[in-house]
Amino acid sequence: MRHDDRTALVTGGARGIGLEMCRQLADRGLRVLVAARAREAAEEACRAVGPAALPLALDVTSAKSVGEAVLEARELTGRIDVLVNNAGVSLDRELRPPCLDEDVLRATLDTNLTGAWRMAQAVVPGMVEAGYGRVVNVTSSYGSLALMDSGRHPSYRISKTALNVLTRMLAAELAGTGVLVNAADPGWTRSGMGGPAAPRGPEVGADTPVWLATLPEGDGTTGGLFADRRPLPW
Numbered sequence: 001m002r003h004d005d006r007t008a009l010v011t012g013g014a015r016g017i018g019l020e021m022c023r024q025l026a027d028r029g030l031r032v033l034v035a036a037r038a039r040e041a042a043e044e045a046c047r048a049v050g051p052a053a054l055p056l057a058l059d060v061t062s063a064k065s066v067g068e069a070v071l072e073a074r075e076l077t078g079r080i081d082v083l084v085n086n087a088g089v090s091l092d093r094e095l096r097p098p099c100l101d102e103d104v105l106r107a108t109l110d111t112n113l114t115g116a117w118r119m120a121q122a123v124v125p126g127m128v129e130a131g132y133g134r135v136v137n138v139t140s141s142y143g144s145l146a147l148m149d150s151g152r153h154p155s156y157r158i159s160k161t162a163l164n165v166l167t168r169m170l171a172a173e174l175a176g177t178g179v180l181v182n183a184a185d186p187g188w189t190r191s192g193m194g195g196p197a198a199p200r201g202p203e204v205g206a207d208t209p210v211w212l213a214t215l216p217e218g219d220g221t222t223g224g225l226f227a228d229r230r231p232l233p234w
């Protein structure tokens with residue numbers, strides 16, 4: 001299905017799984033706002049994605065940067081139909097509970113949870129006004145309470161569990177507005193975060209988030225958590 005009159009904004013879109021999402025969204029006919037903290041990185045990624053891509057400088061940990069980027073996005077494209085909250089960090093090293101590194105926890109939450117929330121606050125009201133929107137929060141199976149079997153990567157896990165909660169709350173608040181909100185786990189994927197040993201390439205990791213970002217008009221899928229296009233237990 002083509003989505004020629006739609007615009008998507010992908011946070012952390014200049015590399016890793018985010019860059020591949022930008023490619024796949026552009027292939028489906030969307031205009032894509034490729035966001036990176038460094039504008040030059042976003043510009044370079046846009047050259048790789050093609051003419052449907054537009055660069056944005058965006059740091060999701062800064063309310064000022066979020067505000068300026070969303071304003072610029074609206075000036076460039078008129079509206080944002082799809083928000084992919086892909087930007088993420090994994091900062092834990094070997095520490096596990098009960099050990100706590102408060103700086104790591106704060107920094108992880110600031111990007112992985114609050115960053116996505118800041119973006120939703122800036123973008124979702126326009127979607128509600130338009131009666132159409134797709135929000136995809138890129139999460140991880142590490143955030144699933146049902147699958148929580150280890151204390152490895154504690155701050156990262158907690159941030160993704162919290163992002164899942166945000167997904168459910170947003171979906172509930174936006175029921176009936178035409179804005180669908182879902183969480184997607186890309187699976188262990190080769191990238192800066194996933195490393196070179198991961199079994200899947202970015203084209204596989206990007207597939208489920210892109211599927212949720214392009215759910216067709218009339219589709220009621222919202223408030224879900226998916227991996228490989230199938231429900232994943234919360």
Ligand SMILES: NC(=O)c1ccc[n+]([C@@H]2O[C@H](COP(=O)([O-])OP(=O)(O)OC[C@H]3O[C@@H](n4cnc5c(N)ncnc54)[C@H](OP(=O)(O)O)[C@@H]3O)[C@@H](O)[C@H]2O)c1
Nearest residue numbers: 012016017037059060086087088140188189191192193194
């Ligand atoms: N790879 C995996 O195995 C895996 C598995 C499950 C979930 N995930 C999730 O998939 C998403 C993408 O990860 P990845 O594997 O592609 O990682 P990556 O290669 O390390 O890329 C991380 C991305 O996040 C962006 N980012 C980090 N902090 C940011 C900030 N403050 N503001 C804006 N952007 C920021 C980076 O942008 P810059 O270019 O500006 O640095 C970069 O594009 C993450 O949410 C991650 O948790 C990954």
